[in-house]
Amino acid sequence: MNNLSERSRTAIASDCARYEAWCGAMGLTPIPASADQVQAWLIDCVNEGPKLATINRFVYSIGQAHAMAGTISPTKMPTWKSHWLRIRSKLQALGLTQTTKREELNADNIRAILASIGDSLRELRDAALITVAFDTLCKPAELVAVCLEQISVLSDGSGQLWLPQQPDLQVSLDGVRRLSPDTIHRVRRWCGAMNIQSGPLFLAIGGRPKRKRADSAMAVEPEAVARIFRQRATAAGLEGGEFNSEVHHPKR
Incomplete structure (x- = not known):
């Protein structure tokens, strides 16, 4: 564990x-x-x-x-x-098999997805995104707004993600979220491969041109996050009906 x-x-x-x-x-x-x-x-x-x-x-x-x-x-x-x-x-x-948008990602599903991901740039990015999402329960709009400067690495190899309040993204959550050592490792691999030294963490790769953000980086769009989860779940052989591709915060 x-x-x-x-x-x-x-x-x-x-x-x-x-x-x-x-x-x-x-x-x-x-x-x-x-x-x-x-x-x-x-x-x-x-x-x-x-x-x-x-x-x-x-x-x-x-x-x-x-x-x-x-x-x-x-x-x-x-x-x-x-x-x-x-x-x-x-x-x-009993009518209890319906999935809802508030259900958390299942750890077994996450591990199955990570096991199926290789070492291409897109795969390194998706692995980092998925583990950060799982550790922090960030919403898509919060995930794509994460900058490298918000992450600090602790002495035991784990990390912390500082989430500022972002009214322009219509989210009100702020504070510090813990990142596991495995997540920090995957973030480092992605940053090293992409030579990310500052600014937005989850950059778009190829495909159609993305909107330029105020911070001048080409970040993944929030609506693409659910698609990334769906694609990775399918590639890992997971049943779509039992895997919620969006990340939502539980009631606090």
């Missing part, structure tokens, strides 16, 4: 605490768990009303917990497919 963002580690810890509490109430040992046990927990969770994206996150968290314990996760076993079909059927029966 060392390469995960702070937000991801917090979510996994919260999910595992919820699972362990359920196991305690049922008199069960959390790890190692059988596929039947995890299915029973998730079915109980579904009855409480969370949607598909949240249940997917629970599955990922259980897998991470088993990996840290050095044992195979039941969600990786061949028998899990039939268990997952039962869980999904329950979600469908």
Whole structure:
């Protein structure tokens, strides 16, 4: 879990605490768990009303917990497919499979996308953009406005992104967001390949001419961000219906 963002580690810890509490109430040992046990927990969770994206996150968290314990996760076993079909059927029966614009990106999806990305300029840019988006939950308009000067690198290899208030982009969020060491690595690779030393981070590459921004750089347009996510998700073999290509902030 060392390469995960702070937000991801917090979510996994919260999910595992919820699972362990359920196991305690049922008199069960959390790890190692059988596929039947995890299915029973998730079915109980579904009855409480969370949607598909949240249940997917629970599955990922259980897998991470088993990996840290050095044992195979039941969600990786061949028998899990039939268990997952039962869980999904329950979600469908309750009308909980619809995706919404407020659902967060799933960490498994992000890793699948990054694994499918190569070393071309466009791919290096997209990898940096996707990891920054995942760590910070920035909206498209915020992402394309990020400048290299807003990023600082910490002694442990992680980083921070300072988000100023930008009324011209109709966003009101400001403050500091943490960037994982992996994200900093990908940002550095992209900047090195493109020789970016200052100004907008996510520059447009080829294609149709882009509008010149006030800061005089040719940045990616906000409407292109969702397209980049869709294209990378498709290339990674992800189902479009289960992957939300836009990045949105949860309620604060």
